[in-house]
Amino acid sequence: MNDTTALLTDHYELTMLQASLADGTAHRRSVFELFARRLPDGRRYGVVAGINRLLDALEAFRFDEQTIAFLADRGVVDQPTCDWLSDYRFSGDIAGYADGEIFFPGSPVLVVESTFAEAVLLETVFLSILNHDSAVASAASRMTWWAGGRPCIEMGSRRTHEGAAVSSALAAYISGFAATSNLEAARRYGIPSTGTAAHSFTLLHDTERDAFVSQVDALGKGTTLLVDTYDLTEAVRTAVEITGPELGAVRLDSGDLPSLAGQVREQLDALGATKTRIIVTSDLDEYQIAALAPAAVDGYGVGTSLVTGSGHPTCGFVYKLVARADRDGTLQPVAKKSPDKISIGGRKYALRRRNAEGVAEVELVGVGETPTDDGDDRLLLKPLVEGGKVVGRTTPDEARAHHLTVRDELPRSASQLSRGEPAIPTEYIGDIQARNPYAPRPRA
Amino acid sequence: MNDTTALLTDHYELTMLQASLADGTAHRRSVFELFARRLPDGRRYGVVAGINRLLDALEAFRFDEQTIAFLADRGVVDQPTCDWLSDYRFSGDIAGYADGEIFFPGSPVLVVESTFAEAVLLETVFLSILNHDSAVASAASRMTWWAGGRPCIEMGSRRTHEGAAVSSALAAYISGFAATSNLEAARRYGIPSTGTAAHSFTLLHDTERDAFVSQVDALGKGTTLLVDTYDLTEAVRTAVEITGPELGAVRLDSGDLPSLAGQVREQLDALGATKTRIIVTSDLDEYQIAALAPAAVDGYGVGTSLVTGSGHPTCGFVYKLVARADRDGTLQPVAKKSPDKISIGGRKYALRRRNAEGVAEVELVGVGETPTDDGDDRLLLKPLVEGGKVVGRTTPDEARAHHLTVRDELPRSASQLSRGEPAIPTEYIGDIQARNPYAPRPRA
Structure with a gap:
């Protein structure tokens, strides 16, 4: 048995690491976002689970001697990359939706900010955990x-x-x-x-x-x-x-x-x-x-x-680079250009807007500075990791209580089993539209 | 982390153990069979995988001190049951289809023979492994x-x-x-x-x-x-x-x-x-x-x-008691009486009958003494565990080669992606019919 989670990883994350270490781009500040482009057919909402397991996996993500030996023997990566990996510790920040929180298409369920090298390695294990647990x-x-x-x-x-x-x-x-x-x-x-x-x-x-x-x-x-x-x-x-x-x-x-x-x-x-x-x-x-x-x-x-x-045994969460530093160190939004796989560049925040009766009305997603909570808008991204330190654990009972509370906020139509649209729409605010022609029209 | 597989188990296996230890039936010789009642809709054949992982799980199935302490603290079972568990070693026999083998409805993919106590505990972990791996x-x-x-x-x-x-x-x-x-x-x-x-x-x-x-x-x-x-x-x-x-x-x-x-x-x-x-x-x-x-x-x-x-993320394999000793120690076939969930009592053997061109024609399942291999009938059950000792491991490359060989035996229609019946029928031989009114008609 291997107690590290470091190899619950796709081969290409390590080859990308090797190439980016060699050309220096590995150290560019980067923001990865984990989100679902859509809900499974007929579903009105999704439920986040796996966040606490993901934090456990992060803490166990270490390239020990046995792991490095495997990578070197198999020629997965070269020696300078092995050396870099043996010191690997995630030193960045992660914010995310809490276990038990509701999500919708485009909800930025996890936002990982660090160097490209540190963050790209976590892609597969984070997706595995959240895609599985949230589907269930x-x-x-x-x-x-x-x-x-x-x-x-x-x-x-x-x-x-x-x-x-x-x-x-x-x-x-x-x-x-x-x-x-x-x-x-x-x-x-x-x-x-x-x-x-x-x-x-x-x-x-x-x-x-x-x-x-x-x-x-x-x-x-x-x-x-x-x-x-x-x-x-x-x-x-x-x-x-x-x-x-x-x-x-x-x-x-x-x-x-x-x-x-x-x-x-x-x-x-x-x-x-x-x-x-x-x-x-x-x-x-x-x-x-x-x-x-x-x-x-x-x-x-x-x-x-x-x-x-x-x-629907998997959630369809993806983990995409949405911003990275340019040569001058300025964070620039980035996105693939593909009409059938929409991605929106930039580091996101997310709010759930509720009406006077406390019923959820819209999932607001924006780029830039997070607005302050005015009481009607519930901030959805919680600090999970700060400077590499896990700060956002919850217990199973807390997650369960949170779920039952936030599910109660949803309009009654969210319980419908018939096919239909998400219980509330996702709307984008700010200047996202200007950057991505495939984004829905911004809120007036 | 817990290195034993003993708790990858449903609670009820342990309560059954406690009750049967108390009344003495725990020690009755028993045969459990793992099989699928049907293939997923539209599939013409299934592929067995997970046998080697199952053998690993069996060898790691031990109730260590920490595990026993959990069961006792939580009151899952009583002290005599904890004492029995702390000495647990599977001492029986297991025969099964090899990794890579093809299976059909009713194929006795795994036959576990031991005391009831020893065999009942393995139900969940065996099903988890084979249901998952064989589905993939x-x-x-x-x-x-x-x-x-x-x-x-x-x-x-x-x-x-x-x-x-x-x-x-x-x-x-x-x-x-x-x-x-x-x-x-x-x-x-x-x-x-x-x-x-x-x-x-x-x-x-x-x-x-x-x-x-x-x-x-x-x-x-x-x-x-x-x-x-x-x-x-x-x-x-x-x-x-x-x-x-x-x-x-x-x-x-x-x-x-x-x-x-x-x-x-x-x-x-x-x-x-x-x-x-x-x-x-x-x-x-x-x-x-x-x-x-x-x-x-x-x-x-x-x-x-x-x-x-x-x-079809799971195979629908079930693990059923098909025979157990009576008061006199004679093995008796047993089966639940349910029109919607057919089970056939008795310890099975299985053969794949091939025609003169080597093309598979029928999956023959019988109760009683296994016939000797006459060349046309391929014996499907291989010894995996004898007297508690693992004897039937294969390597991934052997399993892969075996799969490609036995897939070649199937009639060409087995590759069809349209909906339809299994590529070959499963037929029961011997006196099964007399015991179970829901069994298909026996081969003439």
């Missing part, structure tokens, strides 16, 4: 919104990469999930974990009754019994016979959930188990959760669709 | 098939979780990709890595010419110059002015690739750079690659669609 958080937020007060449990570990599983649990928690099945996420991030039994546990025993008795003996009457291995009605009857009305919950993992949940609710009530909850877990996504709103369901376990971003 | 390998194989002799380069790290990125590079290599941009994959697995420069490198310099001169000075005339930052025709002219006809390649990352590639080819030829290759890299997938077959393109860089499984 964005899907998760729609699920918890539609689940209303009913808890959502993250249980998708088995359907994604084992490392991504741990990060997915965190991203889901930030977007309001109540718990995860993933034990490493529980250990690493302090997220509540939960789980009781799979079908294999019932099949292991000679009878379903044996399995239920065993589980209740081990975990207590408040446990959740999985009741769809053989005959559902029989299983519910057996379960309540064993526990009485104190049975915590039953879980349904297959079949037509709305009608089965109604049937099980009636049966439980008839047996006196009126407080026993019904948890459903069969291939749910935000659409299923919305459809189950009127059903007799008390909680949702969500797997595959959560960890795969519900159809 | 399955998408990658369609891309390399359609790319024909043109090399495909994996460059999707930035669009997936940073850990998944490394595994994706390996999975793509197994399915015939020539190289990766990911340096950690190059270090860990010895895969060739490659890369030259991004748009930021051109934007960093005062002129495009400065950038090209710098890159050629650093990397030689055989390098690949990115020519679509400003004006394509101008960039190609400048490039060849600097290098002469020895320019290695140009890269196009935007626009209408078939027509641009044709235009650039003509321009290069007119400038005498007839051997300069054209590499394209803009949001490619297997459909784009197929469409580019007649275009003047020499290689493909593939990112997002590869690492996200080209629309």
Whole structure:
């Protein structure tokens, strides 16, 4: 195992470093911006997650002896570049949207300012983390919104990469999930974990009754019994016979959930188990959760669709050079000229403008000096790293609270599952228009 | 960081363990099977990847002191269970399809035989690894098939979780990709890595010419110059002015690739750079690659669609208890009774039957004694672990060679990108039918 994150990097970042060190441009002051050109089809907003993981990755981004030896042996870069890398420490500034914050097309989610050499190396690992975690958080937020007060449990570990599983649990928690099945996420991030039994546990025993008795003996009457291995009605009857009305919950993992949940609710009530909850877990996504709103369901376990971003497993964030010093040291905006991939040069600030009722109206993005906060406009870029020092960490609980607060600012239409435009428009202010013919018209 | 893989596990595996240890069923001989009920919509075959990573994860699956302390402090399991876990070593047998092998619905990709306690704990980490890696390998194989002799380069790290990125590079290599941009994959697995420069490198310099001169000075005339930052025709002219006809390649990352590639080819030829290759890299997938077959393109860089499984980021593998000992120690087949989630009890073997021309005809799955290989039927399950000892490792190059060999066995229709049935049917032999009313009709 390698504890450094320095090789979670694309080869070309190192060849660019070598060439720019040789010609001196490596040391030009540079601003990189991480943003999404658009939201996935049909999404009304995105959710930022991964910022704290990105800060961890930055602190572990070191070219130790073993790493340098690999780069030298393979001829990835030359000796002067290896020498430069062995002293690598990011010494610049990073500002960004907080974990849990909402983003829109063009939101400058991360602004990295340093030398070209220091900042270009971080491109891949920063994009990997934010593209993944924010994709999961964005899907998760729609699920918890539609689940209303009913808890959502993250249980998708088995359907994604084992490392991504741990990060997915965190991203889901930030977007309001109540718990995860993933034990490493529980250990690493302090997220509540939960789980009781799979079908294999019932099949292991000679009878379903044996399995239920065993589980209740081990975990207590408040446990959740999985009741769809053989005959559902029989299983519910057996379960309540064993526990009485104190049975915590039953879980349904297959079949037509709305009608089965109604049937099980009636049966439980008839047996006196009126407080026993019904948890459903069969291939749910935000659409299923919305459809189950009127059903007799008390909680949702969500797997595959959560960890795969519900159809959109990546955010489409890019990391672009938007300004760099010229020969005289003056910062100049830069942008690729491409009609199909719009980029806007210059170091950005961003505000979320809210109306008198506190409802978000527009995402304002500008170039130049950040205006002072006048109360209606919420400043979105927070200092994360200053002079190479991490200053902007938040806890998972802070990120989660922040998300639920800022999601409440959105117009109600943001929860719509139908296809449509972002919940609020992104507008550019200042003299951006003059520099980039593809920019939307500036705000009057 | 935690070097053990033991917590890449769902909470419920440990609660099942506790309950089964208490009632004694934990020690029942058990067979778990990992398989997919179906292929993703439209896919004609799947590709197994992750087997070697799974063997690594098994060897690192240890409950060390820190891990046990977490489980005890959090109350995940009781003290007798912690004591049992601290001695955990998998002592059973595992057979499986090799990395690079093709699979179909119902293929018993992995068969794990041990006590229930030992085998149930591995469910999540095994599924995570195989669901992820095989999803990427399955998408990658369609891309390399359609790319024909043109090399495909994996460059999707930035669009997936940073850990998944490394595994994706390996999975793509197994399915015939020539190289990766990911340096950690190059270090860990010895895969060739490659890369030259991004748009930021051109934007960093005062002129495009400065950038090209710098890159050629650093990397030689055989390098690949990115020519679509400003004006394509101008960039190609400048490039060849600097290098002469020895320019290695140009890269196009935007626009209408078939027509641009044709235009650039003509321009290069007119400038005498007839051997300069054209590499394209803009949001490619297997459909784009197929469409580019007649275009003047020499290689493909593939990112997002590869690492996200080209629309299918997970394989849908499940891990099911298919047999376990009864009170007398006799192994009994078991299966959940559910019309919408078919499972077939019993320990399986699997053969790929080929016709006289060596073309695969049918995936034969049976229960009971494995028949001896008669030459036409290729045995698919290889010993991976015997008595707890790993015996079935292969190298990435062996897996890649195996994939290209067994893919060649498939009927030509397997390469079709249109929707349709699996390239060959899965048929069940023996007395499976009698045990499961949902099983397909047995072969006559």
